[in-house]
Amino acid sequence: MVLANCRAQFTATDFDFVANVLSKQANQHISLIELLSDPECRDEMLDHEALPQALLSREGQVAVSQQLYFYVLTRTVLRRQGIEDRELADYIAALLWQFSTTQRMQSPHEKLPHRFQYIADMLAALSSASAAEAFLIRVHIGNYALFLSGMFHAWIERRQQRGAPDSSFYEQVGKSSFRTAATHKLAYQLELAQVYGQLAEGFRDARLALNELAQTVWKPNDAPPFSL
Template identity: 85%
Template sequence: MVLANCRAQFTATDFDFIARILSRQIAKHVSLIELLSDPECRDEMLDHEALPKALLSQAGQVSVSQQLYFYVLARTVLRRQNIEDRELADYIASLLWQFSTTQRMHSPHEKLPHRFQYIVDMLEALTNASAAEAFLIRVHIGNYALFLSGMFQAWIERRQQRGAPDPSYYEEVGRSSFRLAATHKLAYELELAEVYTQLAQGFRNARLALNELAQTVWKPNQAPPFAL
């Protein structure tokens, strides 16, 4: 499962990086103890504009975890789309981190046998799925639609010229999948119901934020890391 847990997986090196970068930018020394023990302080520090600038430099990229890298950059572009919820930023950062591994893009859950490449196949699988399986597949459809339309917009638009679905298709299927997933009891047990609801309501703005991020960290015309 993609969970909103990137911030919980920051490493000692990550905290050292944050303290080192921010101590150059603000009047007082940033305490590692404060970052480790005070979540509110940590979240406030993570919003400082110096962090994304440092992470986008070559030196910054090689010294931190993927969780920190994706969280800070996702949080930055989401705020430009007026999406301020940190849990949502954490979830999207986790999505980017997990989907950077191609295998995770094709599997709703490690315990399910399904391996999907097309959204239409995921939708078809719902017809014979149990309630729990349907929940996992719907979440995966939403994640998949957001990742593709967010990080590979140019690729989608090129394929659209040959009759493939356009960005509006991904938005609609993504919104509806997250909306249905948000009502399932597992969403509440996983404490993700609110995240799914926000994605259902604000899918377009989240996609636009990822479009901006893709322009920064991806080659704009790059195809997804799998063969179609």
Template identity: 45%
Template structure:
């Protein structure tokens, strides 16, 4: 299950990258290390635009974790919108980190021995799913709908010309499933209810921000084909 926990999983290499990027003197470096041990101060430091600039400065390989990479990018595209919520950025960074592995794009809960591959099959599985399974499926449908319309919007548009569901279909599907998942006890226990409600309410705006991210800042391998029914 995806959670808003990227900021809890930063590595020593991540902190070193932040310190090296933002420090101008040895004294600055010490101060930044102190700041990065405090949650609120850390969040302010991570909003520094120099971090985004550094990701693309020399084109060389990065030594930071996927969770820091995606968090910095998500904050960059979302903090100027009405959805400048750090927990939402954190959740979406976890989503991109998770779905960057194609095997993890499938629904984790269908009551069978293998994961569900297609959205249409996930919706059918809801008919017989337990409450816990329903939550996992609905959260996954919301996540998946946001991911493919955000990162692979051109693929969705192209396939819709041949009769497949269009962007509007996935927006409605993702919005409704996030809303339903938000009311589940598991969401409340995992501190996801408010995040899911914000994702439901701002689905289109977030999708457009992810479109910008995909078109301008990240370029996933063309062989990474989303599983669209």
């Protein structure tokens, strides 16, 4: 599943990159020990405005993990939309990281046989799914709707002109799916109930943040990495 765990997967190279960038900004040495030993200190450092600028340089993109790359950039655009929750930024960053792989984008969970290409198929699968499977599919619908409407908004608008669903459809189905998932016992066991609840209430703001991010790191006029 998509979990809010990008910050837990940063590498030694990631921390070295952050330390080097911030040391140049502050004209003082930022210790790797500070970054590694104090999560609160780490989170504050990751909010520094110099990091997204450095990550968007060629050197930054090849020097860090996808987890750091997506977390810092996602956190930046979410804050511009007034979304300050770091766990939510971590979750959406993990979503972008995982959905950059087509196979992961089409599967709710590695242990489920389902491979989906249409939201309509996901909704239809709910009728025969077990409670646990339905939860996984609901989460996947929400993730899928947010990813498509956030990172491929221009593509959705072009298809809308030919009668395909518009952004409001993705927003509606995404909010509904996250709202249902937030009340499931598995959401509490995974410590994701609050994240799902926030996405249910603030789906549009999160989508707008990803629209901005897509303009920077994606080719928003392209189609998604699969055929529809």
